[in-house]
Amino acid sequence: xxxxxxxxxxxxxxxxxxxxxxxxxxxxxxxxxxxxxxxxxxxxxxxxxxxxxxxxxxxxxxxxxxxxxxxxxxxxxxxxxxxxxxxxxxxxxxxxxxxxxxxxxxxxxxxxxxxxxxxxxxxxxxxxxxxxxxxxxxxxxxxxxxxxxxxxxxxxxxxxxxxxxxxxxxxxxxxxxxxxxxxxxxxxxxxxxxxxxxxxxxxxxxxxxxxxxxxxxxxxxxxxxxxxxxxxxxxxxxxxxxxxxxxxxxxxxxxxxxxxxxxxxxxxxxxxxxxxxxxxxxxxxxxxxxxxxxxxxxxxxxxxxxxxxxxxxxxxxxxxxxxxxxxxxxxxxxxxxxxxxxxxxxxxxxxxxxxxxxxxxxxxxxxxxxxxxxxxxxxxxxxxxxxxxxxxxxxxxxxxxxxxxxxxxxxxxxxxxxxxxxxxxxxxx
Amino acid sequence: xxxxxxxxxxxxxxxxxxxxxxxxxxxxxxxxxxxxxxxxxxxxxxxxxxxxxxxxxxxxxxxxxxxxxxxxxxxxxxxxxxxxxxxxxxxxxxxxxxxxxxxxxxxxxxxxxxxxxxxxxxxxxxxxxxxxxxxxxxxxxxxxxxxxxxxxxxxxxxxxxxxxxxxxx
Numbered sequence: 001x002x003x004x005x006x007x008x009x010x011x012x013x014x015x016x017x018x019x020x021x022x023x024x025x026x027x028x029x030x031x032x033x034x035x036x037x038x039x040x041x042x043x044x045x046x047x048x049x050x051x052x053x054x055x056x057x058x059x060x061x062x063x064x065x066x067x068x069x070x071x072x073x074x075x076x077x078x079x080x081x082x083x084x085x086x087x088x089x090x091x092x093x094x095x096x097x098x099x100x101x102x103x104x105x106x107x108x109x110x111x112x113x114x115x116x117x118x119x120x121x122x123x124x125x126x127x128x129x130x131x132x133x134x135x136x137x138x139x140x141x142x143x144x145x146x147x148x149x150x151x152x153x154x155x156x157x158x159x160x161x162x163x164x165x166x167x168x169x170x171x172x173x174x175x176x177x178x179x180x181x182x183x184x185x186x187x188x189x190x191x192x193x194x195x196x197x198x199x200x201x202x203x204x205x206x207x208x209x210x211x212x213x214x215x216x217x218x219x220x221x222x223x224x225x226x227x228x229x230x231x232x233x234x235x236x237x238x239x240x241x242x243x244x245x246x247x248x249x250x251x252x253x254x255x256x257x258x259x260x261x262x263x264x265x266x267x268x269x270x271x272x273x274x275x276x277x278x279x280x281x282x283x284x285x286x287x288x289x290x291x292x293x294x295x296x297x298x299x300x301x302x303x304x305x306x307x308x309x310x311x312x313x314x315x316x317x318x319x320x321x322x323x324x325x326x327x328x329x330x331x332x333x334x335x336x337x338x339x340x341x342x343x344x345x346x347x348x349x350x351x352x353x354x355x356x357x358x359x360x361x362x363x364x365x366x367x368x369x370x371x372x373x374x375x376x377x378x379x380x381x382x383x384x385x386x387x388x389x390x391x392x393x394x395x396x397x398x399x400x401x402x403x404x405x406x407x408x409x410x411x412x413x414x415x416x417x418x419x420x421x422x423x424x425x426x427x428x429x
Numbered sequence: 430x431x432x433x434x435x436x437x438x439x440x441x442x443x444x445x446x447x448x449x450x451x452x453x454x455x456x457x458x459x460x461x462x463x464x465x466x467x468x469x470x471x472x473x474x475x476x477x478x479x480x481x482x483x484x485x486x487x488x489x490x491x492x493x494x495x496x497x498x499x500x501x502x503x504x505x506x507x508x509x510x511x512x513x514x515x516x517x518x519x520x521x522x523x524x525x526x527x528x529x530x531x532x533x534x535x536x537x538x539x540x541x542x543x544x545x546x547x548x549x550x551x552x553x554x555x556x557x558x559x560x561x562x563x564x565x566x567x568x569x570x571x572x573x574x575x576x577x578x579x580x581x582x583x584x585x586x587x588x589x590x591x592x593x594x595x596x597x598x
Contacts, residue, residue, distance in 0.1 A: 045453050049496055052456075053583045075454060082454035132494040132518055146494040148522035150582050196441055197488035201517050230488060232517055285441060372450040372493070393445040393492060395468040400449075 010260025012168045014203040014235055017143040017257055021126045029167040029266070037067070039121055040155040041129030043111055043368075044072035048089040049149035050130060054156050062097045063159035069101040069120060070094055071111040074368040079375035109340025109366040112136035112224060112308035116216075116249070117340055123238045123246060124255030128152065128161050133308050133390065135226045139219035140246060141238030141256060146227060166203040166232045167266035170259075173208035175274035180424055182318070183218025184310060184388070184408035186210075187225045188279035190271060192289030200230035202266060205259065207237060210273040216245045217314035221408075224309045225390050228286040278423055280386075281406040284394045292411050295421045300329075302385040303416035304397075306337025306364070307371045310388035310409050313338075313346045319413035320352040322424050323359040329419030334361035335377045341366060361416065373397045379404075386421055388412050430549055431508035431529070432558075433480035437542040438469055440486035444493040444519070448501040458504035461497050465505040474505060482546050484537055485512030490519025499526040509548055511555060511566070513537040524573060527581035531555065536564035550574055 011019065011026055019027045021035035042050050047070055054062075062068055070090045075083035094102035101120055108114070112133050115121045123141040127134060130152040137144035147161065155161050171190060191198070204226045206219075214222070219236055226234025236242070238256040246254060277291035305311075305319050316338060328334045336356045338344035344366065347353050356363055369376030371389040379385055379398030384405070387397065392404035405421060414424040446469035448461055455461065466473040466483075483502065489512035490498060499522050502510065509529040523530045529550055536555045540546060544559040553568035569577070579585035 045450075045495060045497075049456050056583065057587060080454060086454060086456075130494055130496075132492065134494075146518050148494055148496040148518060148525055150496065150525040151521070153583065154586075196491060197514065197516070200488065200514065227492075227518075230491060230516055372445070372453075374450055374453075378451075391443075391445070391492060393443045395449050396445050398451075400468045400471070 009264045010262040012203065012205060012259045012263040013141065013237060013257045014143050014168055014205070014233060015165060017124060017126060018163060018165055027165045029165050031165045032162060033165060034160050034162050035126055036159055037128050037155050037161050038125035039067055039069055039127040040152055041069045041071065041111060041115070041127065041131065041134060042152050043074050043131055044076060044083065044086050044090060045074045046130035046149045046152065048086045050152040050156065051089055051093045053150060053153035057157065059157050062156050065098050066100045067159065068099050068156055069115065070099055071103050071108060071114060073108055073110050073366070074372065075374045076108065076367055077105055077365060107341060109343070110308045110311055110368055112220070113311050113339030113343065116140060116220065117342055119249030119251050122250050122252065122254035123242060124257055128155055132227045133224050135231065135233050136220050136224040136308060138223035138226065138233050138235035139216065141236055141242055143233055143235065145233045166201055168203040168205050169199055169267045169269060170205045170207060170265045172268065172270045173206070173210035173273050174270065175210050175272045177210065177213045177273055178277060180278055180410040181276055182408045182410070183214045183221040185276055185279045186214065186273065187222040188281050188286070188289045188406065189276045191225065191229050191286050192279070194229055194269070196228060196285050196287045197230040199226065202231055204229065204231045204234040206234060211236070215314060216241060217312040220312065221309050225286065228390060278411050279407065280411060280421060281392055283392050283403040283405065286390065286392060286406060292407070292421065292423045298384065298405065298421040300332055300386050300415060300420055301383040302333045302335065302377060302379060303412050304335045304337065304370050304377055304385060304387040304389060305409055305412050306339060307368065307389040308339065309390045311337055311339025311343065313343050315388065315409040316343065316347045316352050319409040320355040322410060322413040322428065323361070323417060324355045326359055326417045326427065328360035328416050332416060332419050333377065334416040335364060335370065336361050337364045337369060338366055370397055386412055386415050430547060431480065431482065432547045433482045433508050434478065435482050435484050435540050435542060435544045435546050436473065436477060437484045437540065438486065441488045441491055442469055442485050443491045444495050444498040447490065447498040448495065453495065453497055456497060458500050461501035462504035465501040477505065477507070479506035480508045481506070482548070483507050483510045484540050485510060486537060487513040489515050491516035494518045496522045496526055499523040499528040503528040511536050511548070524576065525582040527577045527579070529569060529577055531566035533564050533566035536566065
């Protein structure tokens with residue numbers, strides 16, 4: 001009836017992707033749909049539970065060995081016996097079912113850096129991952145969301161997942177970016193504005209003319225942290241920047257979707273990027289954001305540059321540009337973690353690794369490691385760290401009485417040199 | 430019917446507080462239970478009793494997608510969680526693991542630590558036996574109660590599949 005009255009509304013990009021994957025012409029927020037998934041992802045923390053559940057059902061095979069991706073990246077290279085056992089579960093499963101995309105040490109990277117880089121996740125797809133930062137791939141214009149191990153197990157069997165179609169919030173970024181300001185600063189600023197449950201259950205649609213100044217690395221950082229505002233997914237409308245990134249990586253066809261001009265949104269939030277300074281999220285929530293200039297004398301014990309949020313070559317270039325010819329402050333540990341082997345190799349070719357080592361930083365193999373307090377840089381009681389990661393919850397990087405601050409790579413690199421949280425302008429002037 | 434003592438927590442209780450990542454090299458429920466809520470209240474695992482109820486603020490369970498979080502709470506013996514609101518992935522994982530949860534802002538606000546609480550999943554009635562106050566949450570629908578009774582989604586599906594194949598014989 002609504003069609004007859006000309007009242008039918010357009011759809012958002014997220015609604016269009018969900019409709020296309022569930023054999024529907026259209027879907028509306030609140031509806032439950034069963035959709036085909038293009039990629040189902042698990043890691044060394046979450047996949048063992050999914051695999052156990054998969055095996056218990058007694059099914060004979062996975063739905064598609066090309067569409068299941070297993071990435072042992074959290075506690076690898078295996079930090080202890082228990083972690084080695086977890087990884088063995090993934091390896092044995094990958095061998096048994098001939099899983100195409102299983103990544104052993106030597107080829108593994110941090111999952112959300114690795115999958116886009118390898119062209120495994122593409123625009124227009126539905127990706128579910130038993131990892132909350134699976135929302136990262138929304139940067140490509142895909143519908144991508146984190147689920148639990150049980151949902152992963154079900155998808156490994158049937159290739160489908162059920163979704164409640166989320167309401168969308170449209171974020172419109174206008175203006176230019178100040179010097180050093182990156183996608184990380186935009187998303188921290190946004191979370192500071194709406195809070196850690198500001199987009200609970202919803203889709204965050206990132207739009208606006210300012211985004212043409214945000215490269216793919218910055219867009220991955222933004223979509224990555226949609227979950228930190230409680231969102232189901234974060235998504236960009238793919239454009240020329242997306243095409244340039246994807247066209248050289250994709251091994252299969254992909255589709256660009258766009259939101260209709262009359263699509264409906266639960267909220268529209270306009271953000272003027274002209275006024276956004278370099279941001280830091282203070283303990284213990286990502287919403288506790290401040291411009292870096294407001295933080296006085298936060299002395300640091302550790303700086304971590306890496307993670308699925310900021311472990312890409314662009315991030316390392318920014319950090320190395322600031323650390324070149326400088327020294328890491330006395331008694332501070334600076335840990336650099338390239339997000340993948342490819343990022344590592346590129347950084348090596350470009351001389352960035354040499355810059356870091358000469359500055360007194362340590363460079364680690366790709367791993368999630370310290371971001372979640374796993375290994376490779378755990379904090380003692382009372383210690384403070386600044387990290388380019390995504391969460392600063394209590395005890396996130398080690399002792400419950402340690403504290404984590406979050407920033408982009410520019411502030412992190414400058415702070416590693418100074419020994420306290422500081423803007424890069426302060427050390428480069 | 431669930432009955433137990435209330436343990437009160439604040440807003441944005443995240444999965445790192447529910448089960449810190451340093452324990453995620455295991456997925457054994459009994460092992461995880463030993464560290465349940467440890468970074469939010471270090472003595473919680475030692476002091477709580479079987480059947481007790483967790484009261485959370487807004488956005489309970491935010492953060493990681495780890496199913497270890499509802500697994501740890503359930504294996505510790507918590508009968509259900511009542512909160513102002515739940516984070517999306519935790520909400521889904523809790524039911525999939527067979528942990529009953531209730532969204533009820535008034536109850537989450539007014540119930541005090543140590544109050545004796547009784548909850549009916551059939552009606553959604555939350556009774557504070559200590560001060561006599563009553564609250565209403567959404568009842569848990571029958572299929573979901575069966576899912577919880579079965580011990581979670583996969584066990585529910587397995588039982589359902591078995592029943593179906595036996596009927597077909």
